[in-house]
Amino acid sequence: MEASLRNKRRTIVIGAGLAGLAAANSLQDAGHEVIVLEARDRIGGRIWTSTKWSDVPLDLGASWIHGIQGNPLTVLANNLKATRVATSYNRTITYSANGTQLTDAEASLLNRIREDVSIALQQAQHQEADQSVRAAVQKLATSTETAQLLNFVLSSDFEHEYGGSAVDLSAHWYDDDDTFAGDDVLFTQGFSVITDYLAQNITIKTSQVVKEIHWQDLEVSVISQDNRYITDSVVVTLPLGVLKSNAVVFVPALPTEKQNAIAKIGMGVLNKCYLRFEEAFWSADNDWIEYISPTHGEWIEWINFLRIAQKPILLGFNAAEFGREIEDYTDNQVVERAMHVLRAIFGSHIPDPLDYQITRWMHDPFARGAFSFNALGTTPALRDVLAQPLANRLFFAGEATSRAYFGTAHGAYLSGLRAAKEVGAG
Ligand SMILES: Cc1cc2nc3c(=O)[nH]c(=O)nc-3n(C[C@H](O)[C@H](O)[C@H](O)COP(=O)(O)OP(=O)(O)OC[C@H]3O[C@@H](n4cnc5c(N)ncnc54)[C@H](O)[C@@H]3O)c2cc1C
Structure with missing residues (x-):
């Protein structure tokens, strides 16, 4: 049918992640004819609940609603009556490099370094020239012990949070995001309950790898x-990592300022490794198990599924440089490295896991990273440039386009609603 004879505006949404599904629902509700094209044979994108272990759904992408108060995902989860479990940093146990629980003296030194890092970064934010987070705090590494603790703080509080390496994160802008208050909660049935719910009434064509977008004519x-x-x-x-790779060709090419935003905003890495054991050799008391690794960023954070899901499962995270490095390891090598750390903490007698689940988000051609971060050389305004519509035909959504909530599931969702409004919904 000729476009002029149609009474419904046609919109194609590229990507069936949270941003795409939010946009598609909103546009369809507003009377648009909507089709979602998705490259993978599944929906959800960086929301991906694995059912490999049939008794416990596990998230390979996002796990938490970060900050439940006022968070739009809380509303969706409530509508669905999805069961959730709160995790808390108050239930954390920290082990030193030699595997013993931190002594009071070590714990207070760690706290002091955290405070000093925070002061050094506040000072850096008042200086005219930007520098990396690492450069702003490096002076605190005055001994082998403080250097190790500093590396731990940089890994756990910055690299795991933002995905970028401390040498790439902008001291001025790394934390230029907003947060919702309240608990962090995990979905008992996995985060996919949200994307499945949003996908219910939408036409989605999976296994459609978009190669080119021609937007020079009246029709796209x-x-x-x-x-x-x-x-x-x-x-x-499309995720920022995919835009950076030029795997999708725009004709004509995107304007220089948008290409500049794509090049400068950072794409970070966070990988997960679930290990399932015959039985637990650790306590159910803590949500978080931390390890002050002698080597920067290696297996420093674990989540305990014994408390969360009553299963003998540990989830280890690796971000930034080490997160990227292990993507080239074989599965056996990844598990071996993980077990080396767990044996340092819990003793050489602990058994190998029965099974594992490992992610490689950087190597994933339809993500090419975990989430975006404000890199040295970026300003937050570049996210607005990334989000800007072109010729009233090409609209942009996705977590990286969210200036306030980049790197998050709620940021992706809100960006989809914003783009739908720009197209003409609501
Ligand atoms: C390991 C990990 C842990 C995380 N933890 C959390 C967390 O706990 N809490 C939180 O709030 N956020 C978390 N996040 C971030 C959150 O998952 C993302 O911000 C959010 O899911 C991104 O949604 P999106 O719609 O912007 O992108 P995506 O979900 O990536 O959607 C984009 C879609 O485009 C598709 N696509 C790509 N290329 C093509 C192509 N050529 N043609 C067609 N389709 C294509 C992809 O397959 C994908 O489905 C985490 C992310 C990761 C990776």
């Missing part, structure tokens, strides 16, 4: 490996 054509789709407008929710 979107070309996948085996189809050409003609539409009035497109909402692009």
Whole structure:
């Protein structure tokens, strides 16, 4: 049918992650004809609940609603009556490099370094020239012991939070985001309950790898490996890592300022490794198990599923440089390195795991990283440039386009609603 004879505006949404599903729902509710094109054979994107272990769904992408108060995902979870469990940093146990629980003296030195890092970064934020988080705090590494503790703080409080390496995070802007108050909660049935819910009434074509977007004419054509789709407008929710890779060609090319934003905003790494044991050799008391690794960033944070899901499962996280490095390891090597740390903490007698689940988000061609961060050389305004619509035909959403909530599931969701409004919903 000719576009002029149509009474519904056609929109194609690229990507069935949270941003794309939020946009699609909103546009469809507003009377648009919407199709979502998704490269993978599953929906959800960086929301991905694994059912490999049938008795316990586990999230390989996002796990938490960070800050439940006022968070739009809380509203969706409440509508669904999805069961959730709060985790707390108050239930943390920290082990030193030699595997013993931190003594009071070591714990207070760690606290002092945390405070000094915070002061050094406040000072850096008052200086005219930006520098990396690492450069701003490096003076605190005055001995082998403080250097090790500093590395731990940089890993746990910055690299795991933002995905970028401390040498890449901007001291001025790394934390230029907003947060919701309240608990952090995990979904007992996995985060996919939210994306499945949002996908219910939407037309989604999976296994459609978009290769080209032609937006020079009045109509836009979107070309996948085996189809050409003609539409009035497109909402692009491609992850920043995919945009950086130029795997999708825009014709004409995106304006220079948008290309500049894509190049400068950082794409971070966070990987997960679930280990399942015959039985637990650790206590159910803590949510978090921390390890002051002798080597920067290696296996410093674990989540305890014995308390959360009553299962003998530990989840180890690795971010930034080490998170990237282990993507090249074989599964056996990853597990071996993880067990080396667990044996340092719990003793050489502990058994190997029965099974494991390992992510490699950087190598994933449809993510190419975990989430975006404010890199040295970025300003927060670049996210607005990334979000800016073009020619009233090309619209942009996805976590990286969210200036206030980048790197989060709620940021992705809100960006989809924003883009839908720009297209003309609501
Ligand atoms: C390990 C990890 C842990 C995280 N933990 C949390 C957390 O606890 N809490 C939190 O709030 N956030 C967390 N996040 C971040 C959160 O998952 C993301 O911010 C959010 O899911 C991104 O949604 P999106 O819609 O912007 O992108 P995506 O979910 O990546 O959606 C984009 C979609 O585009 C598709 N696509 C890519 N290329 C093409 C193509 N060529 N053609 C067609 N489709 C394509 C992808 O397959 C994908 O489905 C985590 C992320 C990771 C990776």
